[in-house]
Amino acid sequence: MKDPNYGKPQMEGVQYCIRCCIPATQESVKFDEMGICQACQSSEQKIHINWVEKEKELRRIFEEAKSKAGNNYDCIIGISGGKDSTFQLHVLTKVYGMKPLAVTHSHNWFSETGWYNLVNSLEKFNVDHIMFTPNRNLVNRLAKKSLEGIGDTCWHCHAGGSAFPVQIAVKFNIPLIVYGESIAEASGRSSYMKPLMKFDRDYFERVSIKRNPLEMIDENISERDMKPFFLPTPDEFEKVGIRLMHLGDYIFWDDERQMEFVRDTYGWKETEIEGTYKGYKSAECIMPGMHDFTNYLKRGYGRSTYQASVDVRNGLLSREEGFELSKKYDKEIPESLDYYLKITGMSEEEFYRIMKEKRLDEIKHIELPVIKKTRVNKERILPYTEQLIEKEEQRRKNEN
Numbered sequence: 017m018k019d020p021n022y023g024k025p026q027m028e029g030v031q032y033c034i035r036c037c038i039p040a041t042q043e044s045v046k047f048d049e050m051g052i053c054q055a056c057q058s059s060e061q062k063i064h065i066n067w068v069e070k071e072k073e074l075r076r077i078f079e080e081a082k083s084k085a086g087n088n089y090d091c092i093i094g095i096s097g098g099k100d101s102t103f104q105l106h107v108l109t110k111v112y113g114m115k116p117l118a119v120t121h122s123h124n125w126f127s128e129t130g131w132y133n134l135v136n137s138l139e140k141f142n143v144d145h146i147m148f149t150p151n152r153n154l155v156n157r158l159a160k161k162s163l164e165g166i167g168d169t170c171w172h173c174h175a176g177g178s179a180f181p182v183q184i185a186v187k188f189n190i191p192l193i194v195y196g197e198s199i200a201e202a203s204g205r206s207s208y209m210k211p212l213m214k215f216d217r218d219y220f221e222r223v224s225i226k227r228n229p230l231e232m233i234d235e236n237i238s239e240r241d242m243k244p245f246f247l248p249t250p251d252e253f254e255k256v257g258i259r260l261m262h263l264g265d266y267i268f269w270d271d272e273r274q275m276e277f278v279r280d281t282y283g284w285k286e287t288e289i290e291g292t293y294k295g296y297k298s299a300e301c302i303m304p305g306m307h308d309f310t311n312y313l314k315r316g317y318g319r320s321t322y323q324a325s326v327d328v329r330n331g332l333l334s335r336e337e338g339f340e341l342s343k344k345y346d347k348e349i350p351e352s353l354d355y356y357l358k359i360t361g362m363s364e365e366e367f368y369r370i371m372k373e374k375r376l377d378e379i380k381h382i383e384l385p386v387i388k389k390t391r392v393n394k395e396r397i398l399p400y401t402e403q404l405i406e407k408e409e410q411r412r413k414n415e416n
């Protein structure tokens with residue numbers, strides 16, 4: 017007999033987009049009068065955009081950057097080792113002949129696959145690279161504070177990943193910073209027709225960093241610890257004339273095709289990602305499972321809902337199939353919870369208590385089930401750098 021709940025969403029009584037699987041609990045989501053979310057509207061606009069014209073605009077921006085750069089780098093590109101980084105490096109260096117300075121703010125949670133992808137891309141594209149790595153102890157303390165502060169585990173990555181490329185742009189006097197996917201692509205924050213034109217300091221503080229570094233200071237975290245996470249001052253922004261752009265606003269973005277391209281052309285690798293059915297987003301990190309599980313506990317949906325919605329928009333899944341995938345994966349307790357509890361010294365009870373407090377008021381009455389994950393994760397949930405050290409220690413032990 018057919019399951020009567022087949023194809024129905026997780027949360028009863030909550031508005032969902034009538035096209036995809038995105039609920040009204042998504043941060044800054046907007047629905048039109050028909051009940052269609054902004055990401056779905058954007059995916060429709062995307063078909064009607066004159067991409068040939070857009071590409072000409074892109075060429076003009078790059079030509080201008082090159083002519084102004086002189087002996088300096090043409091632009092900054094933030095790379096994580098993810099598939100977007102590799103694709104962006106391909107576009108910049110191979111298609112447009114740009115000389116970028118690649119910068120990485122390490123979350124210090126590199127997966128083995130992610131580490132390989134990062135160094136592989138540096139070798140394949142021959143780019144100069146700067147990486148900043150916050151120390152292990154600070155990352156652990158911030159991971160704890162992050163949950164209490166913003167209700168996910170990853171503040172240091174949101175904040176550092178936003179601030180570091182801009183800090184380097186200021187230090188090296190390189191005004192153009194190139195990002196990948198358009199903000200219109202999958203978030204409700206802008207559309208292709210109304211792109212966010214001004215990516216100023218306020219935008220960074222509100223949207224990417226989520227919380228001013230000063231607010232993270234407590235008895236365990238000093239102002240000095242926070243140094244790497246501050247944005248340059250408005251004067252510094254102004255002086256260098258920082259400009260930010262997303263390649264996805266100029267070239268037709270297709271995650272799936274791009275992943276296949278970088279995989280087949282440059283040997284980029286996917287891996288298993290906890291909490292979802294796709295293996296190519298956030299493959300660089302061991303903790304996306306925790307990031308998305310906390311989102312589920314706060315907002316009632318996780319990464320599989322998000323990815324299924326993209327697939328529904330692209331006609332790869334029906335909306336019902338999307339809801340079934342999200343019900344299967346979003347509620348799974350990730351293996352990375354164990355690692356998180358270990359590095360923060362938090363108990364499981366404390367974790368769930370904090371997450372209960374963080375749940376949005378409008379869904380406080382709804383029960384959000386969690387289930388034990390029965391598959392063993394393909395990749396070890398331990399930062400790859402620590403795995404290397406452990407391996408060497410083991411080798412020495414065996415020798416003696």
Ligand SMILES: [Zn+2]
Pocket residue numbers: 033034035036037038052053054055056057325
């Ligand atoms: Zn939608």
